[in-house]
Amino acid sequence: MTFPGPVPSRGDHRRRKIGLLGGSFNPAHDGHRHISLEAIRRLGLDEVWWLVSPQNPLKPRAGMLPLPIRIEKARHIARHPRIRVSSLESHLPSRFTANTLRALKTRFPAAQFVWLMGADNMLQIPHWYRWPTIFSLVPVAILDRGEYAGRALVGTAAQRFLRFRVAASQVSDLAGKTPPAWAFLRIRLHPASSTAIRSQRRKPEEPT
Secondary structure, eight states, rough: OOOSSSSSSSSSOOOOEEEEEOOOOTTOHHHHHEEEEEEEEHHHHSSSEEEOOOTTTTSSTTOOOOOOHHHHHHHHHOOOEEEEEEEEGSSSSOOOOOHHHHHHHHSSTTTTTEEEEHHHHHHHHSSSSTHHHHHHHHHHEEEEOOGGGHHHHSHHHHHHHHGBOOOOGGGGGGGGGSSEEEEOOOOOOOOOHHHHHHHHHHHHOOOO
């Protein structure tokens, strides 16, 4: 399902539990779908929104597919009625995650949002703009990414918010908890990665 780009300025009072998966989706792949469905199941979410970033401030523009192409690919990969693809950040004055979350909480005041990210991003998040604000705005679910998990759970972000970690037995209610609150979800790993896909595309064709 595609979520329209512009979002209402305020006043959408539907009560929903919504997971937010941000990223470049350059390109989207089955791994994104896999973690979205795992989050829906484990966290009791009504929907997951894929927030396809016009341009990640921490990533180079070189090699970034145009936004419409990334949106189209994400729609094709999502193929699930509870996963919604959105380019809404392109309609906001700021594309930093902390500011996006503030805008969404204002415009969807009855929604219970959960920020979803892989363990690799848990390691990188101290480099994000006002990253502690993200934890103060919404609960956060960290999804297992194999080799990154151990380091993520002893990294800067995990240590700073250690006392707010939610036990595995309580993750089904994560969306309803008052932030800061975060949980680590051990899920079946999926081999797909955007980096690997881009690398494969850059390889020259082997001679026949």
